[in-house]
């Protein structure tokens with residue numbers, strides 16, 4: 001007897017389990033019998049109509065899938081459906097044996113989805129960056145060239161501060177006709193706002209989302225606009241300097257930070273309480289718009 005394995009959609013798995021209980025037969029037995037019947041009838045019956053492919057899920061296609069900020073229950077149903085349907089699912093990783101956050105989320109939310117890691121060990125040299133993206137794009141092309149669906153998972157949303165847009169551009173440069181789509185994901189700042197009871201914007205207020213670079217001037221300019229909520233990504237390492245800027249603009253009160261949200265050791269709360277030392281790379285800061293004039 002030869003061993004084989006198949007991935008089944010969740011609904012089929014649940015239905016199979018119920019039949020196995022009702023008929024008092026193992027799930028493996030039922031699968032064997034079903035396949036046996038199908039193979040025997042193939043000689044006499046016409047081939048069944050091909051399965052109906054949901055629109056937007058025909059291959060070849062590259063799909064960037066956002067999996068949310070960390071908690072497995074913040075991945076969307078659409079993302080799971082797409083990952084279950086994709087022929088191959090890829091995730092960026094710093095080493096072949098390093099499980100990135102996005103992969104860990106999918107493992108918890110959809111354990112049956114197999115994930116291939118694409119090494120992204122980007123150093124400061126342009127060659128290293130270019131090489132990583134080119135090799136990753138080639139891995140995706142090996143799937144797309146077979147007419148299949150390749151999914152690439154990212155933390156949060158694939159259209160915001162992720163590796164997906166650049167990867168997609170490189171795939172388009174090599175295979176201009178291949179459709180590329182994305183599945184949105186919940187972003188870290190949304191989870192932080194909910195966890196800390198922080199209102200992001202009301203009425204005509206604005207939301208200014210930025211990453212923390214070497215230059216503090218853009219942050220200072222954003223903080224000067226009191227009717228804007230400022231959201232800061234990638235600022236963990238420079239948290240003390242950020243807090244000093246907030247104080248200078250009289251905006252420290254109400255500012256919150258979420259660090260390693262959904263992960264062991266994760267925490268969230270007022271910036272003022274933890275700003276005496278650097279935080280993790282996975283840290284998000286929200287500085288709410290000033291609303292002193294509200295009743």
Ligand SMILES: C[S@@+](CC[C@H](N)C(=O)[O-])C[C@H]1O[C@@H](n2cnc3c(N)ncnc32)[C@H](O)[C@@H]1O
Nearest residue numbers: 070156157187188233234260261281282283284
């Ligand atoms: C490369 S960006 C990824 C952004 C992602 N595409 C999104 O839509 O949220 C990484 C930054 O996202 C934020 N971030 C992502 N996951 C987080 C988490 N679990 N806790 C806190 N911040 C997080 C941090 O600011 C981190 O520096």
